[in-house]
Amino acid sequence: MAVLITGGLGHVGSWVAQMLASQGKKVIICDMAAKHFDTLGLDYLEAVRDKLVLEAVDVLDYHTLFETLLTYRDELEGVIHGVSVIAGPSFQQRPFRNISVNTLGTLNVYETCRILGINKVVNMSSGAVYGDAAGPQHETTPYKATDLYGATKISGELFGDQYTETYGMDIRHARLFFVYGPGKRPSHMHQVYQALFGPLEGLSDVQAPNGRDQALDWTHVHDTARGIVLLFEKASVQARHFNISCGVTVDHQAIVDEVERLLGKSSNMQLGPGPFVVRGSPLDISLARDELGFTPTYTDIRQGLESYRDWLDQSP
Template sequence: MAILVFGGMGHVGSWIAHDLLEAGEEVVIFDLGARGLAGRGLDYLEPYADRLSFEDVDILDTHTLFERMRAWEGRIDAVIFGVAVIAGPTFRLRPFRNIQVNTVGMINVLEMCRILGVPKFVNLSSGAVYGTASGGQTEETPAVASDLYGATKIANETLASQYGNTYDIDVRHARLYFVYGPGKLPSTMHVLYQAMFGPLQGLSDVAAASGGDQGLDWTHVRDTAQGVVHLLRAPAEVARGEAFNISCGVSTPHQTIVDTVTDLLGRDSGMTLGAGRFFERGAPLDIAKSVQGLGFAPRFTDIRDGLADYHDWLKSVGQAG
């Protein structure tokens, strides 16, 4: 039996795949361009290659999606859906395409789950469902979209839940937040991420126009993956139909991250953050429901520990500054 991880070549998805493989599961990564590990920089998956399969699928190509999921019919324990165009200032530049990927793509996968009788579906949602609500958002905080990305996540939760109710699929939602850490090079990310984490890779003199007056719930990717796997494995009476905040649960000022990186490296890399907020989000998320209901225990609640681990990974792949 296998677990299908959609978006498994991505940052969060690859670590979810890692943790499942480490626990002895068979994993199938469904992702656009998923043809193997060569040249992908996902060194942490390589020890488990014998239990890892790849399906190169565009989730908007319904015919190919059905053919490739049907190849696993009768052997699918669960689907974890993590394909998404991530939040950020560029989401609004191609709204139709991005909404298609985030929401229509999820519906396509859910429809295949219905046809093939897949029993469990874990939707990787986001704290963006809370919009600009101030920190301490619980799962009972009303969902109010403050941007198009957040709107796709609210829509996805509603649609997935109704698929679950109508077709007897055990649907669960993981509300993730701002993720950093091994598996992602700072140089490939948006300017705020580069300004905060970039010196770990050797970047210097990056100026973010805003974000200096903000702190967010930056969560180490290993903690994010751990929380999702806990949600997948939770008993139905605890998790079926439910949403859970999966984050660090601690708000860290962005300038503190810049200063901590400087201290960790022993040098100033010339990073600057302009005034104001980079993301219109509140932080931190309240993770009490996940801690109590799922046994979720984030390891990297101290940003310094998380940054050190991130730097160690960059060293291991020859990308450290």
């Protein structure tokens, strides 16, 4: 059997693909970057390359999406939907495009799966659905959109729940939080991420405009991907929404300081006042632990930083 992953060359999606392919599964990756796979530096996918099928698909191109899923329908266990424009300062600069990708793109996946009889879908959602509600945030914490990104993630969950109720589908939502680690270079990310993790890559003197007065639930990408795989592979679930995160809050300045201690030198990273994004923290992961057997490995930020540094040192 096979699994199809939209956004399978993204930071989280690529590790989900790696884990599933390492189990011997055929993984169909639908990603706009598929034509440029060899230039992406995803070295951890090389060992499972023979298990991967790459398809250049835009989730907003409904016809191509439909044709692609139709091609592989008879061998699919299900679909993991990971295409999303991530939260950050630039999201609101192109609202129509970004909202369209996150909402219409998700709806296109649900509708295509409905028509083709592919019932099992795991949707990569976000802890942004809780907005600035005080942590720890449980799956029963009410929805609260405090930005456009959060609103798109709430809509994706609501659409999924209604498709499940109306059409008997099995759509599950993994509420992810702030992800870091191998597979994404800090230099390719926003300034706050660069200030936190950039010295591991050799960056210095980054002056981020905000983020100093915040503590968030930063989750290593291996833990994030493993939680998604567990959710996908669970034969049946009682709940529909699962927090997948580290479950531990860490202060941003503490990350800057820990990176300096790890490297044994100062990189002159500066975080400006105020929060990076308006979020509460941490997510409560007891439901994922109890129902899925999910236990994050990297609850100690130093251990996660060491893993990130090692990948950055070794990756091309």
